Amino acid sequence: xxxxxxxxxxxxxxxxxxxxxxxxxxxxxxxxxxxxxxxxxxxxxxxxxxxxxxxxxxxxxxxxxxxxxxxxxxxxxxxxxxxxxxxxxxxxxxxxxxxxxxxxxxxxxxxxxxxxxxxxxxxxxxxxxxxxxxxxxxxxxxxxxxxxxxxxxxxxxxxxxxxxxxxxxxxxxxxxxxxxxxxxxxxxxxxxxxxxxxxxxxxxxxxxxxxxxxxxxxxxxxxxxxxxxxxxxxxxxxxxxxxxxxxxxxxxxxxxxxxxxxxxxxxxxxxxxxxxxxxxxxxxxxxxxxxxxxxxxxxxxxxxxxxxxxxxxxxxxxxxxxxxxx
Numbered sequence: 504x505x506x507x508x509x510x511x512x513x514x515x516x517x518x519x520x521x522x523x524x525x526x527x528x529x530x531x532x533x534x535x536x537x538x539x540x541x542x543x544x545x546x547x548x549x550x551x552x553x554x555x556x557x558x559x560x561x562x563x564x565x566x567x568x569x570x571x572x573x574x575x576x577x578x579x580x581x582x583x584x585x586x587x588x589x590x591x592x593x594x595x596x597x598x599x600x601x602x603x604x605x606x607x608x609x610x611x612x613x614x615x616x617x618x619x620x621x622x623x624x625x626x627x628x629x630x631x632x633x634x635x636x637x638x639x640x641x642x643x644x645x646x647x648x649x650x651x652x653x654x655x656x657x658x659x660x661x662x663x664x665x666x667x668x669x670x671x672x673x674x675x676x677x678x679x680x681x682x683x684x685x686x687x688x689x690x691x692x693x694x695x696x697x698x699x700x701x702x703x704x705x706x707x708x709x710x711x712x713x714x715x716x717x718x719x720x721x722x723x724x725x726x727x728x729x730x731x732x733x734x735x736x737x738x739x740x741x742x743x744x745x746x747x748x749x750x751x752x753x754x755x756x757x758x759x760x761x762x763x764x765x766x767x768x769x770x771x772x773x774x775x776x777x778x779x780x781x782x783x784x785x786x787x788x789x790x791x792x793x794x795x796x797x798x799x800x801x802x803x804x805x806x807x808x809x810x811x812x813x814x815x816x817x818x819x820x821x822x823x824x825x826x827x828x829x
Contacts, residue, residue: 507534511710512571512598514558514590515579516551517543519666520604520699524577525551527703536571539580558586568593575600575710584640591644594651599713601653602706605642607695607721607775608635609657617776620657620719642719654709655719656702659775660766662795663699664802670765671799673814674733678742683819687764689748690730693772695723698790705786712784721775724788724795729766735793739800747819763815 511528515521516537522545528535529549541555556567558580568590576594581587581603594601611623611630624642625635645653662671677684705722709715730746737744780786 508532509574509710510534510536510572512573512576513537513579514576514581515539517541517545518579519663519668520661520702521579522547522665523663523699524579524703524706527700527707531707536573538567538571558590561586561589565589565593573598575602577602577604577706579604581605581638581641582634583637584644587641588644591648591651595648596650599652600710601645601651602709603641603645603653603655604702605655605657605719606635606638607657607659607723608632609639609642610775614773616772617774618721619776620721620779645717648717651717652714653717654715656705656722657719657775658697658702658722659694660696661699661702662696662799664798666699666799668814669799669803670814671736671796672803673765673816674736675740675800675803677816677818678733678737678740678745680818681742681745683745683747684816685749685819686730686733686746687749687751690728690733690746693726693728693774694766695726695774696766696792697722697724698788698795701788701790705780705784708784708786715784720779720784721777722780722786723775723777724790725792726772726774727792732766732792732796735796736800739797749819765814765816 508531511533513521513525513535516525516535517539521537525535525537525547529547529551534552536552536554538554538556540557541553554567554571556564558564576598578587578590578601581590591601607618609624610618611625614622624639625632626639627636630636642655645655660670662669666672701724702722733746734744
């Protein structure tokens with residue numbers, strides 16, 4: 504039997520991105536331990552040590568982590584500062600690298616695009632987004648830690664097959680219905696996402712790089728427009744593109760779905776700067792948008808299920824005012 508290259512501890516590991524990271528670590532001969540509540544049923548291709556513990560039970564979770572030893576920790580469930588502080592305390596001085604999966608949502612709007620890692624982060628006095636504020640709080644805990652090497656990965660939307668909260672499935676469902684649906688501002692603004700395997704491979708690269716600087720890193724794929732994205736999906740599905748170019752601000756007051764619209768934005772491009780990823784870490788995501796979407800279509804072309812209370816693409820009525828169409 505091949506000797507393991509190391510032992511990686513995943514906080515999470517049973518969800519969409521976590522499961523894929525586990526599989527890629529296993530494929531690269533790492534031993535893996537996952538720590539989560541055990542609520543989500545999951546199976547892996549190889550043996551994985553699974554420990555069930557609730558992050559919100561601070562004392563018992565801390566005790567569980569103190570009993571574990573590993574070469575690196577990948578934290579996929581850091582959403583609140585108070586639940587992350589015991590994690591950092593438990594692993595300080597004991598592991599080679601702590602990787603926190605963050606989000607590009609931490610940047611304060613409006614932004615000068617592409618957004619560099621040095622851009623201001625959201626704060627409670629100017630933002631009420633609990634998700635973004637929680638992620639910032641998790642990052643702030645690391646700022647003055649000198650006995651734990653850490654990396655925060657600021658990522659846009661992660662996509663790929665098997666995502667129960669898939670933006671792709673929401674659009675596919677709208678496309679296969681054959682009815683018209685809105686395309687905000689004609690889908691002309693540039694955005695980014697990241698194929699799930701690329702997140703896993705970059706974590707692997709950080710782990711194997713050894714003594715790298717403790718810092719936040721933007722991680723994203725090649726920019727694209729929502730118009731290009733919809734055209735690719737329509738071609739893959741073999742359906743006509745029935746999206747209608749609409750003025751975002753006029754439409755905002757006419758539908759209740761905009762908070763749930765996938766990749767929704769207003770007023771311009773939203774891109775994060777990936778120069779550090781490319782130059783300092785010599786990493787360029789290899790998965791083209793066309794190939795990533797093809798995998799999503801293949802995995803769920805039959806059911807096209809969308810998680811309840813998640814992403815929704817509203818249908819357009821036939822009598823839409825002409826003023827809303829470019």
